[in-house]
Structure formats: C-alpha cells, structure tokens
Amino acid sequence: MKSNYFDILIIGGGHAGVEAAYIASQFQSLSIGIITLPGIGLASAPCNPSIGGVGKGQVVRELDALGGLMPQLADKAGIQFRTLNESKGFAVQSTRVQIDKGLYSKFAEQELTKIPNLQIIYQKVLRISKENDFIIETDSSTWNSKKLIVTVGTFLNGKLHVGPEQKEGGRHDCESSNELLSLFSQVKNAPKRFKTGTPPRLLKKSIDLTKLEEQPSDNLVRNFHNLNAAFERHLPQSSCYLARTNSSTMDVIGKNLEKSPMYNGQITAVGARYCPSIEDKASRYPDKSNHHVFIEPEGLEEESMYPSGISSSLPKDVQEKMVNSISGLERAQISVYGYAVEYDVVDTTELNYSLEYDDIPGLYFAGQVNGTSGYEEAAGQGFAAGANAALILTGKTPLRFSRNNSYIGVMIEDLISNLRDEPYRLFTARSENRLFIREDNAILRLFNDRRKLGLKTAVDFFNDSFVENYSIIKELLAHYFLDNNHEFCKSHQLDLPRRMSMAELLKQAKLNPVEILTQFLLFLDVDAPISLIRCLAISNKYEGYIAKAGDHHKKLEKLDSMAIDWKKLIESENISFECKARIKKIRPSSFGQLKLIEGIRPATLAAVAGKSF
C-alpha cells in the first residue's frame, strides 16, 4: 500500500509536530505524514494563549530566519503584541504575542493541509515497532515510515489531577496515550515523571475588567515573520489585564493546602521551580500575599480568559473561593477548572544533536516529551528533528545548532548533555552569549543554517538580501565621518566630542542608536526596513562588549576542552556523593561538560580543574 508508506512520520500534532511536519515537507521529494489524536486541533494552546516571551521570542525569530511556521501563525493569530524588558536594553528585549488560540490552530491546519506531500492522519497510535522501517499501528490501520519523529507532549502515560479527582489523560479534553515502554520497549524513560499545571479558565463576562490595570497592545512591536510588513496587524487587537492576589487569597490556599494533590502525596512528579502553582507560591513565600495575575484573552470570540499566575490543582470549590477573593474577580465564574498533569519523559541524554535516539537511528524525539515546557521550545526542537530527518534522507549533512549562535542550540545542548531535574524552559540566562544571541540579529546568526537546507524559497531570498544590505550599510557607517558642523548633527542637535565615524557615533551612551540610525538613513535617502536598521544599530552598539566577553570565553574554552576521566572522579574521596552520582550518570569527557552538569559544586570543579586526566 503506497499511501501507507512515508519517508518521515510524525506522531503528535502539537507545536513540535507541526513544526517538524512543516519543515520536512518543504523537501518536496519526501512524503511526510503526521498522526494526531482526533478531537483536538493542530498546534493547540492548552496553557498560556501566547507565543514568545523572554528568551522564547528569540526562538520564534530564529525559527523565522530558518523558515519555520510558528512565527507566521503567531502574527496571523496575534491579538496583543508586547515587547518585554523594553527598558532593560536591546539584548534582552523579547516579543510576546497573545494569540487567538482557536484561530491559531485553524491557521495551522490550513497551512498544513495546503502542502501536497503531507498527509494529516487523525488516529490514536497503539504500538510502534521497528524492522527495517518503523511500523506504526493505530486504532484503525498500520503505517510504515523510514524516519519517525515522536512529539507526544504530555500524553505518555499522562494522568490528570483536580483535587482528589484523577483520570488518565494528557489534557482535560482528551485521553492519554499509553506508557512509553509499551509503545517502544527499547527507549529509556527519564527516572522521574514530570508535572505541569494550568490555571482555571474564567468566563470573560463574569470579570469586572474596570477594576484591573489594562495593558493594551503595542502597535510599535514588529511582527515575527520577516515577510510580513513590520507593524501590520491581521486581527483586531485586544488587551491583557493585571490583577493581584491578596492576603485572603493566600488564606484560602493555606487552609486547603493538604487538599492539593501536590502537597498530600497524590502527585509525586516534579514540577518546574520557575513555573510554580499558586499552592507553591503560598507555601514557599508565606510572607508575600501580593502576586501578579495576568488576565489574558484566549481569543477574540472566546468566552473564557486565562489568568496567568494561579495555576492550581486544588479541589474545585477551593479554586472558586481563591479566584473570587481577588479584586475584579469577585463574581468570576470558572469555565474549566485548573489541573495538574503528570507524564513520562524521555531520557534526553540518549539523544544526539539531531535529537535522534542514539541507539535507534531514525527515531527522533521533540517537544514536551523531552521534558521541556513551552510552545516555542517545542517548535524549536520540532524544527531541528524535522529538518535533520529530511536532510539525512536527501543525502545532506544534518544541522548542528551551536549554543554560541542560537537559543535553539543552547536548548538542544542542554537537553542532550544533562538529565533534567525539572521541566526545562529557556531563559536568557542559559546562554553564555546573551549579548550576541538577540532577536534583532536572528537572520545574521542563522542564514547559513537555513542555506544548508538547500530550499530556495522567499525566506532564502529575504535572508540573502538582508545579509547583503547589512554588510553594505555596515561598511558605510564605518567610513562615514561627521563632526558638529555636519548638517546631520546640526539638524539633530548632536554634540560630538570630536570628529568620528557614524559607527562610533551610534555607540555614544545616552543616544538611542536605532532612532539615530533611522534618521541618518532617511537623511541619506537610503531605504532600509526597520528590522535591518535595528540589527545594524544594535549589533554596532554591542560590538565592543561582545569582543571583550569573547576574550574571557577563549580562556574558558581552553579549560572547557580539557579532557577528564570521569571514572577517576567517581573514585575520588574528595568529591561529594551527590556530585559523583551525577557524574556517573552523565559520564562527562571534558571539563566543559562537567561544568554543565547541574548541581556540580564549585568545590568539585576547583578540585577537577587542578589537573587534567
């Protein structure tokens, strides 16, 4: 049966699966299939109805430079745009877009359906085996594929908790798949199950928005997708609202803490410290009662809103009391109760840089099944797995994303070199190279990787012209000299200490380099898109700092590349038991890898640094 045979088959239609399917199917010689559970939309948003955020916005722009789908969907379904960390400097500024989650999913389906070499299959997978190819048995048929990408999210042996109520499932609205082991006995689980949670959804009409602080959409935020006009909006814009918990909210939680499955032992899985449930906040910060709650729209026509910051698995009546204690939410009705979900994750230290399972060539894992949280992280991995499976099949070299060059690279290296203790989310702090890995220069950082895919689409033409114009204007800025008598300086009341190049002028403290450069190019009558101007101005500003940090890096790299013998380390009496256990698990072969292992004490590093093995 020809139609049951694929080059690449993807299990799971979430953000990772959709991204993998989209990029793989750009290779038109390949036949791609994506199997997803019936009843839920593709690329749905079961948690925050937003794309982007600190660290994550960078990933979305990386995906755009690489020709991914997420940035296109986010622009199209965007109903509130914001720049986070706006006052904190360019390198850490990140874009976040609230999406209409229904439309986002619909647009995803439209895009994928359009692709001729991609087949969408709505079935439930029961078993996977491997002979020469992978054989996937579902509830109604059998499929074969050369490569298999598993993006099953929280569905591996998923279990839901709302107070004492428990049921099998990966989401409140659908059942879970089986244990990983029964799907695929040769694949290792991580030793700990992970847990994530979501807050109750509130009916919009029952909220008194007038009591809350409004945060409207910012029309000066650039779209993610470079081929869209920078400030074009595809949908009418909406607002977010800021509410705050108070002492009676915390009282309600405190009194009912033992009813929370996370505190009475019902849930044993590990949640992320950076994404605490409101129960966590109450018990960890007993002195603080004032926590932010962002009330986010879930869609233009959606009846419910998403209160970010009060994720909870408390019993239903307690959730109601807690919500109603908040100013503005006194009469708020809950449309869907908050819940926690536990699920199995794959041991990602068994994966390689392509996210391929080391011992089973052709099998890839991406997204939440790898223990990450976040749609953007999932999409980034989906892209890497999808592109690399396709590159191998078309006889090309797979992409190896570098942690020095992209957040996708940071994430992949972190995942495969370390067993996580908790769900993994990207932060800018995870990168050693934050001044360089920014939103504005995503194209400069990744156009080479995109080029290696060998696809010649509009994205490639845009990237090429961007890079070319970048170097032309950069050259111009280095060689265009001005002093205070220059017309441009006069008309913009610039006071220069001496004659200097435009590149140097843009580095002067207290000037906004983006604004000045915009004016300067206008003055010269050079037409450049805002994305290029930002990239030029900001790269120029950080140049010196990046070079300085680079010097320190070189010194560190020398040490990092030092080979070590982990077997000797675990025999040593001077290394703590805990550190040894981690070393034994990861088996680091260099000092750099040892350093990346979480929980390795400085004392241990100091002991090891003394001498190479």
Place this chain on the structure above:
Amino acid sequence: MDFLYSEDPIVACSTGNTSNCAIAVIRFSGFQDLFVFNKFLSISANEIEPRKARYCELLDGSDVVDQVVATFFKAPRSYNGENILELSVHGNVLNVEKIINLFVSKAGFRLAHPGEFSYRALKNRKLNLSQVEGLDLLLNANSNFSLEQGFSLLNGRLQQSYLDLEKAFLNHKSSVELSIDFLEDVGAKESRRQLEETLKSFKNKLNLLYYRAHGDSSKLINPEIVLIGQPNSGKSTFFNFLIKEDRSIVTEIAGTTRDYITENINVNDVYYRLVDTAGIRKSEDQIEMEGVRRSLAVVEKAFFKILLVNPFAFNLDYLNLVKDLHFDLILFTHLDRPGFLKEWQKLWQHPKFKDFFQKSAGSIGAESNGSIGAESSGSIGAVFKNVHNNQWLASLNAENPVLLKEFNQMVNKKYTSLVEQQPILLSRHKQKILESKQLLDEYCQVIESEEDISIISSELNNIGHCISELIGIVSPDDVLHNIFDNFCIGK
C-alpha cells in the same frame, strides 16, 4: 615539568637530609605492590599490614644494611592516593644516600622530583590546588603566621572564605538574571531590592578579602631585614652585633650570590633573614652596576630596611640611589669617633639630607635634638631614629641592651601590625582578589551609568571569571609550574 605524565615508582628522603640525625624517613610511592620490597626486607611482604608499623632488617643480597621500621599505606588511602611505603631508617646522611641508591639501582625506583609526591596527590584528587599552595607555604614557612596560613589553606579554611565569596557573587548574579528573565513575575520593586541587597553583601565579602590582600604581605612569607649603606658605613659591624646575640640558632646559608651575605635571626619567635648588601654606590663599571642593581632589588622587597650612615664619610650623591626606598630605620654609626656630633650635625642639617629624610621616613620631620651620647670605646656606636615613633635613640656598644631591645621592638611592632590584618600571603590569590576588586569597582561605575542590563550582566561575568580562578577553577599549568618549582624535595 616532564614528570607530569610519568607514573614511575619514585623514592626520596622525606625528612631533612642535609645533616645527620637520629631518624630519617625514606618514602616510596607508586609501586604496583609490596612484592617489589620482598628481597630487600627480612620479613615477607605479606606480613606488612597497611598502616601498621613493622620493624625489620633492610637487606642488600645477604648483607644487612640497616634496621628499619616500615609502614605501608595502601592505595587509595594514602597521602597521594598511590601505594606508599615509608621506611624509618637511621638518619646518617650517608646511610640515607646508600639506601636510596640501593632502590634506584636494584628495584626500579627513580628519584622523585621536587614536589612530585604532592603533585601525584593533586592528580589523584587528594589535595586541591589551593591545598597544594598551602602545603608549599606551610613547608617553607619562616614565621608562625605563614605556618598558620599554610595550614589554613591545607585544611580548606581559607578556601571556604573564597567559596563564600563565590556564593555571594552567585546570589548577586542570580538577582541580575532574575530581573531579566522573571521581571514580570517578581515585579520591578522587589527586583531592585534584591539587586541592591545582594550587591551589598557581595561587596562586603570582597572588601574584607581585599583588606587582607592589598597590603604588602609578600614580605611576610620570608621576611628579610636588609642593611645597606656605603662602604665602611658599619654594615658588617651591625650585622655581627645582631647575630652574636643568638649564635646557637643561626644557620649559615651558603651564599647564592656574592652580592650579599645572609644569616637567620630570631626576633620574638619569628625568623628573619638578615641580609648585608654589598655597598651600593654609583659606578661607571658595568659589572659593578649590575651588583648595585641586584642589591637594590633585594632591598626593595625586604620586610625591614635599614640604612647605615657614617657621617664622617657620607657622599650625598648616594641619596639619589636610595631615595625611593622607604627605610624603617636610619642608623648613624661611628659614634665613638671624636667629632661625631659635629659631623653628624653638618650632615643632618644639609638640605639634601633633610629632604631625603623627610621623603624616606614619610611624615617624620627632621628634628635635630635627641639624646646623643658619645663614648670613645665599644664595638659599635650608633644613633638612630625610630621612624615609627619618632624617637631618637643612642646606643654605644653591644653590652648596652638598649639598642638591641629597641631594635627587636621595632621589628616586632612592624611584623605584628602587618599580621594583625590576617593578610593573604599567596601572590596568586592576592592577584585574583585585587583583580576582582578592580573589576567590582568598574562594575559599580557601569551600574551608575548604564541602563542596559545585558551589558551590566556581561561586566558582572568578568568578575565571575576572576573569582572562579581564585577558588581554583583555572587552567593549572602556570600555577603548577610555579608551585612545584619551589617545592622542597621529598614531600
């Protein structure tokens, strides 16, 4: 450092082997098993239990070489993680040499390089870098203070204060990261509070270490008292005067250079190296100049500097050579010669000398009154001004205890005042602390002027690198070279 990668079995005498003594300990390390000693001992290797002393005879073929006590430390539970055998032998230098030669020629051992036992301890994670540095300090200590600090490094106490500094740094670093990645969750006000609080705590910790590191404590490791002056100014006489007092504990160290001779003296239980420099004077002679330069270099790093002046024959040009040295004591000699007072006053009131004295002695003014006596006999006659308490003192001969007492007090006072600050002695540590402090100052300026948090964070990272090096996360090559080159043999 060619021994870095060699794993040969090694041997050395671990106790001092330059003079005869009752017992010497010869240490063997890195052998496969005790079997290698079988034919050299009167007992079988099986009879030697780890960490139990065992008396036996040492044999060379059928000849009994010595009666020894053998103690075996089985790997990895030994000083350096290797198999170690210690033989306590009779401590005659020739005997020790004979035994070592026996094992080198007939059992496949080679002589250990200086520091090689400790190097292997480092390699086998028995000691960390800072402990090795401490050991070095401990073994070569000339004063109780450096002895203590060496031990404090060896047992990790000083290292702990570095780790505490690193922790405070990480707390501040975390608060910076928090303000970037979690501003929405934490809120601007709370974030600012944390930034300020953690910076304050980090600053305090670093300032405390800085206080201990910034002084000129390198002079405390091997404190030297240096005498300089023109020829015939009385250096040798004063030198002899000082060492005569306690002849029995003086050990003559063979001069490594002909420019100066040294003796050890004990002042309040601290050993100082007393150095008599060759006369420093201006010279056209190239070779002579070289000697002068070296003398000046010795004086410069000395702990206590004494200038001797013979007012009867003082060339004022000499002051140009020594004007940048800060002397602790200026000693006028030849008190017993007739006309001393007149000559002395002439010199003392010369503007050039006045100027020098003011500069050299810091804030101390040139007063011309003082109790100056004159006697015509005695082995030494001197008048000196204590630049520390601005008092004139005169002492006329060795039998007069005032001069020695005052001298000892002066030296001890300076020593105590330096040691009270608990200075950090190792120059690598000092350098990293000073560097961290400088980077912190720069960082604080950046915070004032820069709003871009990613630049602030990048500047902060630079301090982090420096602190990592302080706690020993550092490429070891350079440090090791330095340490093992200085090591005493055997340990």
